[in-house]
Amino acid sequence: MTTYSKYFEKIRVRPDRKAEAAAPRAPACQWDGCAEPGTHRAPVGRMREGEYFKFCFKHVREYNKGFNYFSGVPDSEVARFQKEAMTGHRPTWTVNGAATARTSSPDFAQQRSGRAGYHNRLRDPHNIFNEKAPARERKAKPLEAKALETLGLTTKATGEDIKARYKELVKRHHPDANGGDRGSEDRFRDVLQAYRVLKTAGLC
Incomplete structure (x- = not known):
């Protein structure tokens, strides 16, 4: 008796048409002239965060090679962006009497500079924020x-x-x-x- 039979070769499994119909189909690659499925996302660019192109694997690699987030932006703006990125693009100001905001926004600078500074509206009984305050005499033990x-x-x-x-x-x-x-x-x-x-x- 043999475990192999010639009839096994004639057995065919019917494909599941319902499963094929329910499977999501990837959109076509957005590269001009490409008919492959666009299975990979690529960012659209600056000022359009959250938007993506759909490319196939070959063309997403090609797109990423030439992608530059700061394309067309002056060097001064790039340097400012990098500096603000160190604080998560949140405004900061020095802890002294002249609380000038370190931010690129002119409106915020006007609101937070000089005597309109936030800390100048706080109670300061020990003159911590007053840089002109006289030095207190140290009390000896x-x-x-x-x-x-x-x-x-x-x-x-x-x-x-x-x-x-x-x-x-x-x-x-x-x-x-x-x-x-x-x-x-x-x-x-x-x-x-x-x-x-x-x-x-x-x-x-």
Whole structure:
């Protein structure tokens, strides 16, 4: 007995006409003179985003080789587009008193520039956005205030003032220059400790 029969060769399967009719047909390729189905999309171009041509595989490759989104656009406009693309084409402005909008829209620039800036309409009790606001005096911590007092300085002293005062006191109370004065040696240690505290705090 054989598993192969000559009658198998005569069997024919009837094609499913309904399935063929229901299958969607691709539109014809939009390339001039081409009758192939347009199975591939290609963008139409600038200012027509969301619109596409339908090409066959061969012609979509040909189209993409010569496609230029910025065709006919001046270099200055291309550079502006690239700059705005860094922020998703959203307007930005500097965080200071002159809030000039970094945008290409003149209307937006007028609305957001100068005294009409958005942040100028906010409450600003701490003068964060006011570039002409006077610098606030740093309030010294108790340990820092005591160290400044040891050096004979006030909280308004700058880093240069602290260094100059430190050098002066070190020369005056150094063991090689105090003549064996015990009180001067104690004062020398206090000066060293005070300067170390101020340096650790970043004041000098």
